[in-house]
Amino acid sequence: MMLRVLAFSLTLCSPVMALSEVALANTSPAQDQLQSMAQANRSLNYTGRFLYQFGAEVSTMEVSHAVIGGREFQRLTHLDGRLVEVLRRGDEVVCLHPNGTLTRINRKHSGPLALGDRIARDVPAQYNILVDGDGRVAGRATTRMRVAPLDTYRYGYRLWLDNDSSLLLKSEIVDGSGVALERVEFVSLTLAAPLTEQDFSIPETVKESDLKPLEDSHPSHRLSVEAQWMPPGFTSVDQDWRQSGSDREPVAAQGYSDGLAAFTVFVEAVDGGSVEEGVSRVGPTVAVSRRLTAPSGAYLVTLVGEVPQSTAERVIEGIRVRDSQL
CATH class of the missing domain: 3.30.200.100 (MucB/RseB, C-terminal domain)
Incomplete structure (x- = not known):
């Protein structure tokens, strides 16, 4: 039981996306949209708040993201429940715990927004991508997309990309019946936020776990x-x-x-x-x-x-x- 609790904790702190195979051989409009999302996720300065639904639990989180001196910075903060933060400073990613300790974690699993990082790469051949219409998130017009698995060994994804900035404003992990198992949805977004390196500092009182x-x-x-x-x-x-x-x-x-x-x-x-x-x-x-x-x-x-x-x-x-x- 203790090992399973530890494993879940690391996953949550890290909180753990193609038409036919012939179509995948060529660049499609859907793939172009994902590449634009990749660029936006890496390069834009922004702050915002989003809802994170994980199973039956729903929490509110705050995010700050910036590129400073060629390095990528991001801070994720839980606004309800325990005060937990995930902080990225270039290649360094740490989880700040309520007891004043930190744990260094893998960059690939750095919080609820990590899905945007993973899906921004080339989508594996085991999935189909397609544009699925229009939507609206946090008062902003979006393009809705689907990433569907070609077998039953993995889950599917639904995505909402901001039409103006190409940022991923909403995502869902869905089972084979289309039921959302996890949802990340922005409720507010400020682009071109004036952020500095100080906004991503680690408190001096924090100790290594x-x-x-x-x-x-x-x-x-x-x-x-x-x-x-x-x-x-x-x-x-x-x-x-x-x-x-x-x-x-x-x-x-x-x-x-x-x-x-x-x-x-x-x-x-x-x-x-x-x-x-x-x-x-x-x-x-x-x-x-x-x-x-x-x-x-x-x-x-x-x-x-x-x-x-x-x-x-x-x-x-x-x-x-x-x-x-x-």
């Missing part, structure tokens, strides 16, 4: 996480071992992505006692835990990510842990 990378000499680095089955298009990214406190076993985090959807497999060594297995789901994010016995010992394996439960369960059944010394 105890979730730290392991030393290269730690024996856990001999272990590797391997998947026997992956949905088409998914590939692995860097594996990372981290330890929360000296009295806890290290946790391995192995990420996988198709270039748009993503999930992470967490592995923690356990003793001979019982461990909690099961499934949890919040919005589009699923967590599936299984006990795994390998030649090197027993492990609790937890998959967390924005994929359907059936995909997560099939992947985790094929996870293997190997020790290079055996």
Whole structure:
């Protein structure tokens, strides 16, 4: 249970988009719109507030974004509930926690607006893109778009792009029935905001949290996480071992992505006692835990990510842990 809570926390702090295949070979108006969105997301200065719906929970967040001295800055602040902030300063991304600590996180998973960053790249071949009409968000005219998966292993997306600035003003992650599992929607937007580097500073009182990378000499680095089955298009990214406190076993985090959807497999060594297995789901994010016995010992394996439960369960059944010394 503790591992699943940790995995969900990192995903939320990081809060975890093509017509026919022939049409994908050429640049389409829809692809051109996404490229314009990519440029706008990277280059415009703006501030705004948006609603973030994740499952049954709805929160209000504030965002500031600027390019200063050729570096990209962004600050996301929760305005209700716990005071949590995600701060990007160039290549550095940190999560500021209510207890006065910070955790360094992966830039690819830097808050609810990270979807705009992911979908701004070339859309993987496993999806169809199409323009779906007009809309209106935060009092601004928008173009509505859909990114639909070609199989049942991943979710689809609905997008609303600002006609004037090309910014992504609203996005939804939807299941196979078209039900929105996660929604990000701006309620106010100010373009060309006069922001300075000071607006993205880290408070001097903040301390580094105890979730730290392991030393290269730690024996856990001999272990590797391997998947026997992956949905088409998914590939692995860097594996990372981290330890929360000296009295806890290290946790391995192995990420996988198709270039748009993503999930992470967490592995923690356990003793001979019982461990909690099961499934949890919040919005589009699923967590599936299984006990795994390998030649090197027993492990609790937890998959967390924005994929359907059936995909997560099939992947985790094929996870293997190997020790290079055996």
